[in-house]
Amino acid sequence: xxxxxxxxxxxxxxxxxxxxxxxxxxxxxxxxxxxxxxxxxxxxxxxxxxxxxxxxxxxxxxxxxxxxxxxxxxxxxxxxxxxxxxxxxxxxxxxxxxxxxxxxxxxxxxxxxxxxxxxxxxxxxxxxxxxxxxxxxxxxxxxxxxxxxxxxxxxxxxxxxxxxxxxxxxxxxxxxxxxxxxxxxxxxxxxxxxxxxxxxxxxxxxxxxxxxxxxxxxxxxxxxxxxxxxxxxxxxxxxxxxxxxxxxxxxxxxxxxxxxxxxxxxxxxxxxxxxxxxxxxxxxxxxxxxxxxxxxxxxxxxxxxxxxxxxxxxxxxxxxxxxxxxxxxxxxxxxxxxxxxxxxxxxxxxxxxxxxxxxxxxxxxxxxxxxxxxxxxxxxxxxxxxxxxxxxxxxxxxxxxxxxxxxxxxxxxxxxxxxxxxxxxxxxxxxxxxxxx
Amino acid sequence: xxxxxxxxxxxxxxxxxxxxxxxxxxxxxxxxxxxxxxxxxxxxxxxxxxxxxxxxxxxxxxxxxxxxxxxxxxxxxxxxxxxxxxxxxxxxxxxxxxxxxxxxxxxxxxxxxxxxxxxxxxxxxxxxxxxxxxxxxxxxxxxxxxxxxxxxxxxxxxxxxxxxxxxxxxxxxxxxxxxxxxxxxxxxxxxxxxxxxxxxxxxxxxxxxxxxxxxxxxxxxxxxxxxxxxxxxxxxxxxxxxxxxxxxxxxxxxxxxxxxxxxxxxxxxxxxxxxxxxxxxxxxxxxxxxxxxxxxxxxxxxxxxxxxxxxxxxxxxxxxxxxxxxxxxxxxxxxxxxxxxxxxxxxxxxxxxxxxxxxxxxxxxxxxxxxxxxxxxxxxxxxxxxxxxxxxxxxxxxxxxxxxxxxxxxxxxxxxxxxxxxxxxxxxxxxxxxxxx
Numbered sequence: 001x002x003x004x005x006x007x008x009x010x011x012x013x014x015x016x017x018x019x020x021x022x023x024x025x026x027x028x029x030x031x032x033x034x035x036x037x038x039x040x041x042x043x044x045x046x047x048x049x050x051x052x053x054x055x056x057x058x059x060x061x062x063x064x065x066x067x068x069x070x071x072x073x074x075x076x077x078x079x080x081x082x083x084x085x086x087x088x089x090x091x092x093x094x095x096x097x098x099x100x101x102x103x104x105x106x107x108x109x110x111x112x113x114x115x116x117x118x119x120x121x122x123x124x125x126x127x128x129x130x131x132x133x134x135x136x137x138x139x140x141x142x143x144x145x146x147x148x149x150x151x152x153x154x155x156x157x158x159x160x161x162x163x164x165x166x167x168x169x170x171x172x173x174x175x176x177x178x179x180x181x182x183x184x185x186x187x188x189x190x191x192x193x194x195x196x197x198x199x200x201x202x203x204x205x206x207x208x209x210x211x212x213x214x215x216x217x218x219x220x221x222x223x224x225x226x227x228x229x230x231x232x233x234x235x236x237x238x239x240x241x242x243x244x245x246x247x248x249x250x251x252x253x254x255x256x257x258x259x260x261x262x263x264x265x266x267x268x269x270x271x272x273x274x275x276x277x278x279x280x281x282x283x284x285x286x287x288x289x290x291x292x293x294x295x296x297x298x299x300x301x302x303x304x305x306x307x308x309x310x311x312x313x314x315x316x317x318x319x320x321x322x323x324x325x326x327x328x329x330x331x332x333x334x335x336x337x338x339x340x341x342x343x344x345x346x347x348x349x350x351x352x353x354x355x356x357x358x359x360x361x362x363x364x365x366x367x368x369x370x371x372x373x374x375x376x377x378x379x380x381x382x383x384x385x386x387x388x389x390x391x392x393x394x395x396x397x398x399x400x401x402x403x404x405x406x407x408x409x410x411x412x413x414x415x416x417x418x419x420x421x422x423x424x425x426x427x428x429x430x431x432x433x434x435x436x437x
Numbered sequence: 438x439x440x441x442x443x444x445x446x447x448x449x450x451x452x453x454x455x456x457x458x459x460x461x462x463x464x465x466x467x468x469x470x471x472x473x474x475x476x477x478x479x480x481x482x483x484x485x486x487x488x489x490x491x492x493x494x495x496x497x498x499x500x501x502x503x504x505x506x507x508x509x510x511x512x513x514x515x516x517x518x519x520x521x522x523x524x525x526x527x528x529x530x531x532x533x534x535x536x537x538x539x540x541x542x543x544x545x546x547x548x549x550x551x552x553x554x555x556x557x558x559x560x561x562x563x564x565x566x567x568x569x570x571x572x573x574x575x576x577x578x579x580x581x582x583x584x585x586x587x588x589x590x591x592x593x594x595x596x597x598x599x600x601x602x603x604x605x606x607x608x609x610x611x612x613x614x615x616x617x618x619x620x621x622x623x624x625x626x627x628x629x630x631x632x633x634x635x636x637x638x639x640x641x642x643x644x645x646x647x648x649x650x651x652x653x654x655x656x657x658x659x660x661x662x663x664x665x666x667x668x669x670x671x672x673x674x675x676x677x678x679x680x681x682x683x684x685x686x687x688x689x690x691x692x693x694x695x696x697x698x699x700x701x702x703x704x705x706x707x708x709x710x711x712x713x714x715x716x717x718x719x720x721x722x723x724x725x726x727x728x729x730x731x732x733x734x735x736x737x738x739x740x741x742x743x744x745x746x747x748x749x750x751x752x753x754x755x756x757x758x759x760x761x762x763x764x765x766x767x768x769x770x771x772x773x774x775x776x777x778x779x780x781x782x783x784x785x786x787x788x789x790x791x792x793x794x795x796x797x798x799x800x801x802x803x804x805x806x807x808x809x810x811x812x813x814x815x816x817x818x819x820x821x822x823x824x825x826x827x828x829x830x831x832x833x834x835x836x837x838x839x840x841x842x843x844x845x846x847x848x849x850x851x852x853x854x855x856x857x858x859x860x861x862x863x864x865x866x867x868x869x870x871x872x873x874x
Binding site: 118121178179180181182313314315334335336339340342343346347348349350351352353354355356357401402403406415416417418420422423424425427428429 | 558616751776777779784786791838839852865866
C-alpha cells in the first residue's frame with residue numbers, strides 16, 4: 001500500500017475496494033479438445049452477435065473462424081466454462097472474463113468493442129424474444145440517499161492517487177472534455193469544457209452558483225478563478241472533497257467556494273446558476289421529479305441551469321457489466337427521458353448540445369495514460385483490477401464511437417423567464433481552450 | 438375582388454374562404470342593465486383567470502373592476518350573451534367575440550393577451566377538475582393526407598397578395614426569423630434565419646436537399662443561390678407553389694430547384710440534408726412515426742436533418758380558437774414529444790436551439806405591417822377577417838412572450854453517423870444577417 005492510499009484509508013476509515021472477483025488470473029485454464037457442440041455454440045453466438053469480424057482461439061489452441069469474412073480480431077478463451085458464460089450472459093461475462101484473464105483479445109480492445117457494438121446493434125432487431133430476454137441488461141440498483149452514498153463510494157473513493165495517474169493534470173476532470181480543436185491536449189480540452197460550461201451559464205462576477213456533484217472540485221475553482229462567482233458545490237465522495245478543499249486553499253479560492261459533503265437532494269438556498277456535470281447518470285430515473293423540484297426551488301427567477309450527462313438515443317438499460325462492476329445504479333437517459341426533468345418543472349429548454357465524439361476522444365486520452373501507468377495500477381490494486389479498468393475504458397470508447405452512448409449538455413431556465421441570452425454567438429467569440437497548459 | 442385574387446381564384450378553381458363567422462360587426466348589441474349574477478359571473482371568471490389587470494365595460498356602459506389592483510386594460514362587451522360564451526368556453530369565445538366585434542379591448546392587444554396567458558397559467562394549477570374539463574382545448578382534427586390538404590388550403594391559400602402585405606419583402610418567410618442582433622429589420626432577420634439553417638445543415642456545393650413544406654419557396658432559393666445545392670421542395674399549397682416557381686424562374690434558379698406539389702409523405706430519393714421549417718406543427722402526433730420513417734429512408738448515411746417547429750415546454754393541446762379558426766390540425770409538440778420522431782428512427786440529436794423570443798419579435802414586426810395595411814385587408818376580405826387576424830397575431834406574440842409557446846430547431850443525424858461537425862463554432866464565424874436588405 002502506498003503512502004497516499006494509506007492516508008486515504010485513514011481519512012475514510014475504510015479500505016478501498018477493488019470490485020472485481022479476485023481469482024488468480026487464468027486459474028481456470030483447461031486444454032482438452034473442444035466438443036463439436038462447443039464449436040456449434042460459437043458459430044451460433046457469432047451469428048446472433050451480427051457476425052463481427054472475430055476469430056476464436058480455444059483453450060487447446062484450435063482456431064475457429066465463424067464467418068467467411070476476414071477477421072480483424074482474435075478472441076482467446078482459456079476454458080470451456082468461459083464459453084458457456086459468454087453464451088448465457090454476454091453483456092456481463094465479456095467484461096468479467098476479460099478481467100479474470102479467461103478471455104483475451106488480439107487487436108485493439110476499443111476497436112474490437114466498437115465492432116461488437118455495431119454488429120450487435122444491427123443484429124438485435126431480429127433476435128427472437130427469448131434471446132432478447134436472456135441477454136437483457138438488468139435494472140440498475142437503487143439510488144436512494146443511503147444507496148447513492150454506497151454507489152458513489154464504490155467508484156469515486158478508489159483513491160485520488162489512482163485517478164491522478166490518468167486524468168488531466170489541470171483540474172482532475174472525470175467527465176467529457178471539449179475538443180474545440182482536434183489536436184488539443186487532454187488538459188486544454190478539459191479546461192475548454194469548463195470554459196464552455198461557464199459561457200453557457202452566462203456567469204458574471206458576483207453571481208452565485210450551486211453545483212450538484214462536484215468531483216474533485218475543478219469546475220468550482222475555475223468559476224471562482226475566472227468569473228469571480230461564489231460557488232456551493234455538493235458531493236458525497238469524501239476522498240474527492242478532501243482534495244477539492246485542499247486545492248481551493250492552495251489556490252486561495254476558499255473564500256469563494258463552499259465544498260459541502262452532502263447529498264444533492266439537501267441543497268438549500270437560491271442561486272443564479274444550477275450546474276451538474278456528470279451526476280445525472282447516477283441520479284436514477286425514479287429521482288427525476290425530485291431533482292426537478294430541487295432545481296425549481298434552487299434557481300432564481302432569471303437563473304440558468306445546465307445538466308451535462310451521458311445519454312442515449314433511445315431508452316435502454318445500462319450495460320450489465322458496467323452497472324455491476326463499475327457504476328452501480330447508473331442509468332444514462334435519452335433526451336426524451338431527460339425531458340421528464342424539464343417538463344415536470346415547467347422549465348424551458350434553451351440549448352441541447354451533443355458531445356458524443358468528444359467523449360470518445362477524452363476516453364482515448366485517458367486510456368493512453370492508463371496504459372502508461374498499468375504496472376503502477378497493478379501494484380496499487382492487482383491485475384484483475386487493471387484489466388477490469390482497461391475493459392471499462394475501452395468499452396466506453398467503443399460505446400461513444402459506435403453511438404451506443406451520447407453526451408448531452410442541456411441548458412434550461414424557468415418557463416416564464418424572459419431574460420434570456422439572445423443567441424449562442426457569445427459562446428464562440430474567442431477560443432474556449434487556453435493556448436498553453 | 439382585386440385582380441390578383443381574381444387570378445388566384447382562377448388558378449385554384451376555388452374561392453378563398455375567410456374562415457370566421459360572418460355576422461355584421463356588433464350586431465348583437467344590447468343595452469339593458471346587467472343582472473347581479475352577471476356581475477358575480479365576471480368576478481368569478483376573473484378570479485379563475487388568476488385576476489389579470491382587467492376592468493370590464495358592459496353593454497350599458499357600467500364599469501366593473503373585479504380586482505383591487507390597478508387595471509391596465511378594459512374589456513368591453515356588447516351584449517350579455519358574449520359574457521356567457523366567455524364563461525362557457527373562454528379559449529374559443531375570446532377570439533370569436535373579438536373577431537365579431539362583440540368584445541373590444543382598450544390597451545395594446547398583445548400586452549393584454551400576455552397578461553392573460555401569464556395569469557391563467559399560474560391560476561390553472563388550482564382549478565377544480567370540472568373547470569379544467571370545461572375550459573379544456575379540444576383535440577386537433579385529423580391530419581391524414583386528404584385532411585392535411587384541406588387544413589393547409591384553409592390557411593395558406595388565402596392569397597399570396599394577402600401575405601405579401603405583411604410578410605418580409607425578401608423571401609416571404611411565414612416562420613420565425615432570427616434576430617441575431619436586436620435591431621435587425623424583418624428582412625434581415627428572415628435572411629439570417631435562412632443562413633442559420635443552411636449553416637446548421639453544413640451545406641456544400643453539389644449537395645442535395647429535400648424540403649418538407651416549403652411555403653413560398655424562399656429557403657430553397659436561398660440554398661440554391663448561396664450554397665449551390667440542388668433542392669427538392671414539397672408543398673401541398675398550390676398558391677404558394679405558383680409563386681415559388683415563378684420566383685425561381687425569375688432568379689434563374691429553376692435548374693437547381695424542383696418544387697413538387699405533393700404531400701411530404703410521398704418524398705422519394707436520398708439526400709444529403711432533410712429540412713422542414715414550420716411544417717411539424719401541422720403534421721399531427723399520430724404521424725410522427727411515419728415522418729421518422731420517411732426521414733430515415735430519405736437521408737443519406739452521412740446526412741443531416743433539421744426540423745424547425747413551434748413547440749411547448751410540456752405537452753398541451755393547441756389553443757382552441759387557433760386550432761378551429763386559424764390552423765386546423767395544428768399541434769405544437771414538447772421536446773419530449775418531438776423525441777418520439779428521433780427515438781423511433783434511432784436518430785442522434787446533435788443540437789436543439791430555442792428561438793422563442795425571436796418569434797415574438799417576428800410576430801411584432803408582422804403585426805406592425807398588418808396594422809399598416811388593415812384597411813386593405815378589410816377591402817380584400819372583410820372586417821371580421823381583419824379582426825380575427827389581428828387576434829391571431831396578437832395572441833401569438835403573447836404566447837411566445839409569456840412562454841406558452843416555444844420555437845425549436847432540432848438538428849439530428851443517423852445514430853451511427855460519425856461524420857459530425859466537431860462543434861458549433863462554424864455557425865458563428867461571420868454574421869448570418871446581410872448588412873443591407
